[in-house]
Structures are given as C-alpha cells and as structure tokens.
Amino acid sequence: MTSENRAKILVVDDERMNLNILSDLLIDDYKVILAKNGTQALERAWSDNPPDIILLDVMMPEMDGYTVLHKLKEDERTKNTPVIFITALDSIEDEATGLEKGAMDYIRKPFHPPIVKARIRNHLTLVRQRHLLEGLANYDALTEIPNRRNYELSVDREWRRCQRAFLPISLAMVDVDCFKQYNDNYGHTAGDVALKKVAGIISSAINRPCDLAARYGGEEFVILLPETDAYGARYLVEDIRKKVEQLEIKHEFSPINPFLTISIGGVTLIPGVTNSAEVLIESADAMMYQAKRGGKNAVIWEDMT
Numbered sequence: 001m002t003s004e005n006r007a008k009i010l011v012v013d014d015e016r017m018n019l020n021i022l023s024d025l026l027i028d029d030y031k032v033i034l035a036k037n038g039t040q041a042l043e044r045a046w047s048d049n050p051p052d053i054i055l056l057d058v059m060m061p062e063m064d065g066y067t068v069l070h071k072l073k074e075d076e077r078t079k080n081t082p083v084i085f086i087t088a089l090d091s092i093e094d095e096a097t098g099l100e101k102g103a104m105d106y107i108r109k110p111f112h113p114p115i116v117k118a119r120i121r122n123h124l125t126l127v128r129q130r131h132l133l134e135g136l137a138n139y140d141a142l143t144e145i146p147n148r149r150n151y152e153l154s155v156d157r158e159w160r161r162c163q164r165a166f167l168p169i170s171l172a173m174v175d176v177d178c179f180k181q182y183n184d185n186y187g188h189t190a191g192d193v194a195l196k197k198v199a200g201i202i203s204s205a206i207n208r209p210c211d212l213a214a215r216y217g218g219e220e221f222v223i224l225l226p227e228t229d230a231y232g233a234r235y236l237v238e239d240i241r242k243k244v245e246q247l248e249i250k251h252e253f254s255p256i257n258p259f260l261t262i263s264i265g266g267v268t269l270i271p272g273v274t275n276s277a278e279v280l281i282e283s284a285d286a287m288m289y290q291a292k293r294g295g296k297n298a299v300i301w302e303d304m305t
C-alpha cells in the first residue's frame with residue numbers, strides 16, 4: 001500500500017506518552033495525525049485532509065472527549081467519521097455514555113496492542129464498505145454511468161465554482177427519439193441494450209474530470225460541461241448526435257429515421273447571483289423540446305453568455 005492510499009488516523013490525547021504509544025503502534029500501517037487537545041482535534045478533523053477514523057481521549061482539560069465528539073457529530077464534514085474513545089475510565093456507565101453519544105467503540109488504557117490494532121482494522125473495513133455503498137448510490141445500475149443524484153451533487157458544486165470565477169457553464173439534455181415506439185416493438189430488453197449503447201457514446205465523449213455525463217431518468221441524459229463556451233459544447237454534442245446515428249441501431253418504427261437517433265437541447269451561461277443551477281435544466285429542456293418539434297435528430301443550443 002502506498003502512503004497516499006493508507007488510511008488516516010487522528011489520535012487525540014492530552015498526554016504526550018499516550019500519543020507516543022499509539023503513534024508507534026499504528027505508524028507502520030497507517031498515516032497517523034496527532035492532536036493534544038480538543039481544539040486541535042477539531043482543526044485537524046475539519047481540514048482539507050481529514051482523517052478516516054478518530055481515536056479520542058475522554059479525559060482532557062478544557063474540552064473533554066464528549067464535547068469534541070458532540071461537535072464532530074454536529075458537523076456535516078465529520079458526522080460520519082467513526083470515533084473510538086480511548087479512556088482510563090472503566091465503569092459501565094462511562095462506556096454507555098460514550099456509545100450513546102455516538103462513539104463507535106471503546107479502547108481502554110492501558111493499551112493491549114493487538115486489540116487496538118484489530119479494532120481499528122475492523123472499523124476501517126466498515127468505513128471502506130460505506131464509501132463503496134455511497135459510490136454505488138451515485139451510479140445508474142443499468143448504464144453504469146453517474147445517475148441523477150450524482151448530477152445534482154456535481155451541478156451545485158460546479159455552478160458555484162463557475163460563479164466565483166465568472167466562467168461559462170454548459171448543460172446539454174439528451175433524449176432518445178421515439179423511444180416508446182422502440183420499446184413497444186422491440187421489447188424492454190432491447191430498449192435497455194440501446195440505452196446502454198447511447199450511454200457509452202455519451203460518456204466516452206467527455207474527457208475532463210469536471211465534466212459529467214449522467215442518466216437523468218428514463219431515456220434522458222444530461223451532460224454537464226463547466227468552463228465550456230457554447231461553441232465548444234455544441235461541437236461536442238453534435239459529435240455525440242452523429243455517433244449515435246452511426247451506431248445504426250435499427251428502428252423501423254421511427255417516423256424520422258431508419259435508425260435510432262437522439263435530440264439534444266443545450267444552454268451556455270455565466271452563473272449570476274440571481275439565478276440558480278435549476279435554470280440550466282429548465283433552459284436545456286426547453287431547447288430539447290424545440291429540437292423535438294423541429295423534427296428530432298437535431299441539436300438546438302441557446303447561448304446566454
């Protein structure tokens with residue numbers, strides 16, 4: 001394992017000796033960050049380089065472990081970070097208090113190294129599994145590209161980024177033409193295969209990490225292109241439109257083309273302070289509707305910059 005993908009553990013204890021013992025114990029397997037009081041612990045937990053798990057001493061002057069835990073749980077950034085209390089307190093009541101307040105586990109002083117290591121390993125396994133599930137929740141099961149939820153998370157972030165930097169942002173809405181007729185005549189399994197192929201063309205057309213192609217629902221897809229002007233965005237989606245037509249997916253029940261086609265509506269604007277990211281979807285959708293009315297298999301773009 002490289003040092004980059006090692007799990008990060010924040011160890012919080014007011015006694016230097018305890019920090020040293022735990023640090024020595026964990027340093028070979030993990031990236032260890034130390035804090036000697038509650039204030040420092042919160043600073044490190046809320047930094048740009050946050051820990052995957054926190055070992056937190058209960059008894060500390062000024063801010064005790066319970067208070068630190070409470071603040072961590074209240075904050076969006078750390079509410080899911082597992083916290084293991086390390087404590088000399090060994091009464092059942094103290095253990096219950098800690099667990100009720102949201103600690104995942106307890107480790108008692110004096111430390112028994114194999115147990116400390118095993119517990120941390122188990123909790124990190126849970127962290128990894130949770131991240132995996134969160135990842136799956138953001139992808140569309142059929143097409144395996146990002147889903148609408150993923151788009152909604154990205155568009156807010158990219159909207160704010162372009163707003164701060166006065167940069168254009170482009171959004172395309174893609175809709176498969178005459179898809180109902182396709183499904184009705186070829187069946188839903190064939191419909192699913194066609195959607196996967198269209199999704200493949202769309203997602204392979206985008207290259208930059210900030211771009212996002214997502215299945216918006218049914219036979220609709222969105223393509224988010226931050227820092228892209230109308231000319232560039234239009235060029236990219238026109239290429240997608242052509243490539244889908246060139247797949248030559250037979251569609252004998254389409255009144256407009258012997259093959260399956262798509263219509264695309266798009267918009268480019270510079271985010272203002274008075275509008276929100278929803279204007280992107282509304283405008284792109286309106287343009288897509290115009291493309292449909294104009295005969296389908298077309299791109300209609302609105303440049304609002």
Ligand SMILES: [Mg+2]
Pocket residue numbers: 013014015057058059060
């Ligand atoms: Mg202490």
